[in-house]
Amino acid sequence: xxxxxxxxxxxxxxxxxxxxxxxxxxxxxxxxxxxxELGVKADEVAxxxxxxxxxxxxxxxxxxxxxxxxxxxxxxxxxxxxxxxxSRPEINNNFSGVRHATVFEGVRTAMTSGESIHKIISAxxxxxxxxxxxxxxxxxxxxxxxxxxxxTAEDLGKVLALCRPLGRLVHHFGGE
Numbered sequence: 088x089x090x091x092x093x094x095x096x097x098x099x100x101x102x103x104x105x106x107x108x109x110x111x112x113x114x115x116x117x118x119x120x121x122x123x124e125l126g127v128k129a130d131e132v133a134x135x136x137x138x139x140x141x142x143x144x145x146x147x148x149x150x151x152x153x154x155x156x157x158x159x160x161x162x163x164x165x166x167x168x169x170x171x172x173x174s175r176p177e178i179n180n181n182f183s184g185v186r187h188a189t190v191f192e193g194v195r196t197a198m199t200s201g202e203s204i205h206k207i208i209s210a211x212x213x214x215x216x217x218x219x220x221x222x223x224x225x226x227x228x229x230x231x232x233x234x235x236x237x238x239t240a241e242d243l244g245k246v247l248a249l250c251r252p253l254g255r256l257v258h259h260f261g262g263e
Contacts, residue, residue: 182225
């Protein structure tokens with residue numbers, strides 16, 4: 088795990104304390120760096136924030152999903168909602184074979200043609216002991232074979248390490 092990415096996330100979080108500093112655009116760059124670190128495409132990194140006021144998750148990254156919609160925390164078919172409710176990370180290398188919400192998979196970005204998610208890591212993002220968001224790393228493709236290698240416990244460890252400094256950032260942008 089590149090410690091420079093962890094340091095960068097910690098510096099961004101510290102910058103939130105400085106008056107007039109905005110790091111929202113930096114979240115997109117963070118998503119790209121996380122993708123590179125984990126060997127996935129930029130649009131295979133999703134960072135979602137919990138809205139406590141509206142009781143849903145909304146996308147911060149990737150950019151094309153920010154205005155597409157949200158995921159109710161009560162959803163029984165959304166892995167992100169379950170991750171937020173249970174505050175438990177998960178690896179699923181057969182994601183295309185389980186029932187799940189697919190509405191966001193079909194959104195085309197500049198990098199993909201709306202391919203299906205076949206493999207996924209979903210992890211809670213915590214701030215002061217509370218779930219403030221979810222990070223999901225996926226592998227998309229036309230089939231499980233074309234989507235890339237299975238995720239491992241080591242990959243999950245990297246994701247969890249990145250979730251720690253993301254907590255403060257996501258809390259800041261999550262809003263009510």
